[in-house]
Amino acid sequence: MKGDRVEIVVESGGDVLRTYDVVATKAGRRVEITNRRGVIEVSEVTRTGTPVRTARFMASRVVALVEHPMDGED
Template sequence: MKGDRVEIVVDAGDTTRTYEVVAGRAGRRVETAVRRGVVEVSEVTRSGTVVRTARFMANRVPALVEQPVPREDGRELSGRTGRPLRDVPES
């Protein structure tokens, strides 16, 4: 959803650098994947087309922070569908 963002902290030797990938337009989302030692963070449209991608070596990424935008009704939304997560009664 617009406003979702992911912060990537990368070890750059003597310091760390922070990068952000933000879903900048309505209907876009940010997806994260770790494959074959590479962390890949992509901004994706509703139809699944990748707009832009950031790639980092996984052994250089000490932190990956996903920050979803707060929803109006205060409920969390599930992954790709955007439907609210069901409330599970406590037993």
């Protein structure tokens, strides 16, 4: 749903941590997370399941994966 957000914290060498956000930007879109063969894939998908935007990270480098669902209050 619009407003869903996933925050990914990745170790990029030494003490350096980088933060990435994948956000459902339009109504009807959602954010899905998959983990295959040591790769974490975070995708913004449409209602029909078509990926719009995808971010891929090596699972060994991911420090944290935080899901922020949309607030149900309008």
